[in-house]
Amino acid sequence: MTTLFSAVEAAGAIAVPSADSDKYSRGVLGVVTGSERYPGAAVLGVEAASRTGVGMIRYLGPERPAAMVLARRPEAVTADGRVQAWLLGSGTDPERDDDERARLVGLLDQALPTVLDAGSLDLFAQAKGPTVLTPHFGELVPVLSAVGVETSKQAVAADPATWAARAAAETGATVLLKGATTVIADASGVRFLVRAGQPWLATAGSGDVLGGVLGALLATHQPALAERPELLAELAAAAAWLHGEAGRTASGGGPIQALDVAEALPAVIRRLLVGA
Numbered sequence: 001m002t003t004l005f006s007a008v009e010a011a012g013a014i015a016v017p018s019a020d021s022d023k024y025s026r027g028v029l030g031v032v033t034g035s036e037r038y039p040g041a042a043v044l045g046v047e048a049a050s051r052t053g054v055g056m057i058r059y060l061g062p063e064r065p066a067a068m069v070l071a072r073r074p075e076a077v078t079a080d081g082r083v084q085a086w087l088l089g090s091g092t093d094p095e096r097d098d099d100e101r102a103r104l105v106g107l108l109d110q111a112l113p114t115v116l117d118a119g120s121l122d123l124f125a126q127a128k129g130p131t132v133l134t135p136h137f138g139e140l141v142p143v144l145s146a147v148g149v150e151t152s153k154q155a156v157a158a159d160p161a162t163w164a165a166r167a168a169a170e171t172g173a174t175v176l177l178k179g180a181t182t183v184i185a186d187a188s189g190v191r192f193l194v195r196a197g198q199p200w201l202a203t204a205g206s207g208d209v210l211g212g213v214l215g216a217l218l219a220t221h222q223p224a225l226a227e228r229p230e231l232l233a234e235l236a237a238a239a240a241w242l243h244g245e246a247g248r249t250a251s252g253g254g255p256i257q258a259l260d261v262a263e264a265l266p267a268v269i270r271r272l273l274v275g276a
């Protein structure tokens with residue numbers, strides 16, 4: 001069944017720490033994003049995840065984006081270690097060498113909750129855990145082509161719900177198809193439509209911020225996801241809602257940049273939790 005996702009549902013997706021929480025029990029997000037060409041995508045995703053609330057972020061991408069991430073967020077850890085969820089692909093190139101592919105496939109073999117964005121969308125068949133694909137209309141076309149379904153960006157734009165559901169059915173992943181209305185579909189069909197945002201969100205890096213929000217929600221719900229697989233689509237919808245509301249809050253009717261959206265997240269979450 002398809003429903004329009006609401007603020008009350010989004011509030012339910014926030015993992016609020018308690019007196020016995022520590023940084024590990026809250027959830028650690030592993031991030032492999034950014035590249036020499038698009039280092040900023042790494043900064044945007046890490047910033048958004050940290051503003052959504054997570055115990056720790058391990059940024060494990062290339063050197064240049066790593067330096068930029070640390071300059072912006074000294075809280076991020078660049079050493080290997082335990083993680084509860086992965087955010088892969090924003091700002092990366094799917095034309096990777098064999099070593100990089102083997103490394104990413106190794107991460108996916110861990111069967112942890114994973115966001116596959118942008119340059120990692122092609123790895124959906126290697127994902128073993130609960131996986132959300134986060135394509136825009138253009139990025140959905142090669143995903144579908146990889147499973148033998150030919151379409152076009154124009155066709156997807158004309159009927160996003162149908163194509164999101166088709167992609168979820170064919171790939172076995174949960175699909176968050178970005179747009180003015182974001183569609184979330186899983187194996188049961190279209191689950192949620194999210195219309196929280198507004199057109200000022202159509203700005204470079206906005207999707208990288210969404211990836212960070214969703215990564216944080218997956219990392220903070222890893223045990224629950226193992227017990228309740230349908231939660232994956234709920235968290236994807238919550239991420240789209242928080243992203244949209246943060247965009248609306250940051251904008252106030254005027255222009256915004258992607259980093260403004262990330263910075264507005266704590267205020268949005270505070271309003272949800274304490275009704276302020």
Ligand SMILES: NC(=O)C1=CN([C@@H]2O[C@H](COP(=O)(O)OP(=O)(O)OC[C@H]3O[C@@H](n4cnc5c(N)ncnc54)[C@H](O)[C@@H]3O)[C@@H](O)[C@H]2O)[C@@H](O)CC1
Pocket residue numbers: 037038039040041042089090091092093118119136137138139153204205206207208
């Ligand atoms: N500051 C940064 O580092 C940024 C990095 N970015 C990264 O840049 C890489 C390439 O991004 P794009 O796929 O946007 O590449 P392009 O901007 O090269 O676009 C590729 C194709 O997708 C279409 N397209 C782009 N956005 C669309 C949308 N929202 N709806 C429908 N069609 C759309 C374009 O028209 C084009 O045909 C990704 O890895 C992304 O994460 C972008 O997010 C922009 C900001």
Ligand SMILES: Nc1ncnc2c1ncn2[C@@H]1O[C@H](COP(=O)(O)OP(=O)(O)O)[C@@H](O)[C@H]1O
Pocket residue numbers: 136178179180181182197198199200201202203204205206207208209210243
């Ligand atoms: N017209 C619009 N109205 C509302 N939200 C939009 C609109 N256009 C894009 N968005 C949102 O902005 C984000 C754009 O993501 P994406 O296309 O991946 O951009 P980028 O690659 O620059 O990060 C998505 O979350 C999408 O839902």
